[in-house]
Amino acid sequence: MKITDACVYPYPCGDSSVRRMALDAKVLGFDRLVAADTPSGEFYGVEVYTGILIRDTSIRDLINRIKRERNIAAVISVQAGDNGYNRSAINVKGVHILRGLHSADKNAFDHVAARTAADNRVAIDLDLSPFLSGRGFTRQRAIQRYRDILVLEQRYGFPLTLSSHARSILDMRAVREIAGLCSLIGMETPDVEMAFFGVDIITSPPGSSVKVI
Amino acid sequence: MSTRPPTLRVKRRYLLIRIEPAGTIIDQKALHYAVSDAITSLWGDVVGAVIMSAVVASEGHYVVIRCQRGTEQDLSIALSTITTCGDIPVALRVVAASGTIDSLREKIRRVKTPASESVSPRECTFDKKLFQINQYNGQKIDVIEKGFKNTNRLFLTREDLEEL
Numbered sequence: 226m227k228i229t230d231a232c233v234y235p236y237p238c239g240d241s242s243v244r245r246m247a248l249d250a251k252v253l254g255f256d257r258l259v260a261a262d263t264p265s266g267e268f269y270g271v272e273v274y275t276g277i278l279i280r281d282t283s284i285r286d287l288i289n290r291i292k293r294e295r296n297i298a299a300v301i302s303v304q305a306g307d308n309g310y311n312r313s314a315i316n317v318k319g320v321h322i323l324r325g326l327h328s329a330d331k332n333a334f335d336h337v338a339a340r341t342a343a344d345n346r347v348a349i350d351l352d353l354s355p356f357l358s359g360r361g362f363t364r365q366r367a368i369q370r371y372r373d374i375l376v377l378e379q380r381y382g383f384p385l386t387l388s389s390h391a392r393s394i395l396d397m398r399a400v401r402e403i404a405g406l407c408s409l410i411g412m413e414t415p416d417v418e419m420a421f422f423g424v425d426i427i428t429s430p431p432g433s434s435v436k437v438i
Numbered sequence: 439m440s441t442r443p444p445t446l447r448v449k450r451r452y453l454l455i456r457i458e459p460a461g462t463i464i465d466q467k468a469l470h471y472a473v474s475d476a477i478t479s480l481w482g483d484v485v486g487a488v489i490m491s492a493v494v495a496s497e498g499h500y501v502v503i504r505c506q507r508g509t510e511q512d513l514s515i516a517l518s519t520i521t522t523c524g525d526i527p528v529a530l531r532v533v534a535a536s537g538t539i540d541s542l543r544e545k546i547r548r549v550k551t552p553a554s555e556s557v558s559p560r561e562c563t564f565d566k567k568l569f570q571i572n573q574y575n576g577q578k579i580d581v582i583e584k585g586f587k588n589t590n591r592l593f594l595t596r597e598d599l600e601e602l
Contacts, residue, residue, distance in 0.1 A: 405511065
């Protein structure tokens with residue numbers, strides 16, 4: 226199990242190279258990064274996974290895109306939309322993470338979507354950037370949504386991931402700082418640890434549902 | 439005004455903070471306002487009054503911030519939400535907490551050994567653009583784009599420049 230930041234944006238999306246982000250991530254306590262549109266590799270002892278973020282597409286286009294990307298070992302994320310879209314996206318085979326629920330509708334993620342996410346092992350991403358860059362209503366809304374997601378997570382047990390969405394090394398936070406920020410939404414230390422290991426859970430092959438004795 | 443007896447004094451703790459990126463010069467007053475704003479925004483005025491934060495010392499790119507004992511965690515969470523100080527983008531990393539400023543000063547002296555070095559202006563190219571190397575720190579290299587406008591700061595490593 227490796228402590229993972231589930232989304233960073235290295236150069237050219239951000240102002241830091243993937244190597245520099247990996248170097249700083251190691252100092253901050255991470256073992257792995259999911260870097261958007263960056264080839265996978267290992268730098269300074271930190272594993273880097275390719276991250277693909279799909280947004281503003283219909284479900285049909287989403288399925289086609291995932292078919293095209295199937296041969297690439299990448300963590301595929303989908304930007305959340307309305308409730309119907311999210312339910313469908315979670316059911317698409319190959320989707321790993323549903324992102325951006327803090328800015329989606331209030332009812333975008335309900336108990337049905339939560340149960341489907343748990344069955345299909347699709348993780349829900351907790352983006353910490355509204356806590357860092359947001360003030361006032363933006364941050365309050367994010368806290369409210371994440372608290373609601375945590376209620377569903379405790380009931381249905383779908384995986385969670387934590388991401389900084391850092392576009393610079395200055396936006397990255399240490400593991401301890403992230404644990405502190407997660408305490409704002411009522412996450413205890415074991416919950417935070419599980420969320421750090423979320424990428425491991427979604428990328429490892431599923432265990433057999435039938436146990437052979 | 440006579441000082442209070444030790445048992446009646448407010449117990450304080452001091453956090454040692456490292457300011458990133460290295461070489462950033464920050465006004466202590468601007469930092470105090472940034473910290474105060476972050477605390478008020480996150481915890482509100484009531485908790486802010488309990489924390490009683492103050493920037494008490496500064497040495498190179500380290501600063502010492504004071505708070506009331508027992509509120510270190512609240513203060514460090516608030517510090518992690520700071521992204522700019524004035525107009526300068528910064529990150530504040532909590533290095534240590536202590537009951538005295540002296541022990542933190544000692545820690546600065548111990549930690550400071552692999553200090554970043556400002557270099558004489560040297561040029562390099564990255565992604566077909568011309569940059570001026572601003573800061574070296576081991577593998578880390580900070581560069582600033584040359585030109586009159588859009589002079590972005592990039593955070594690279596030695597390998598990034600050697601690869602080209």
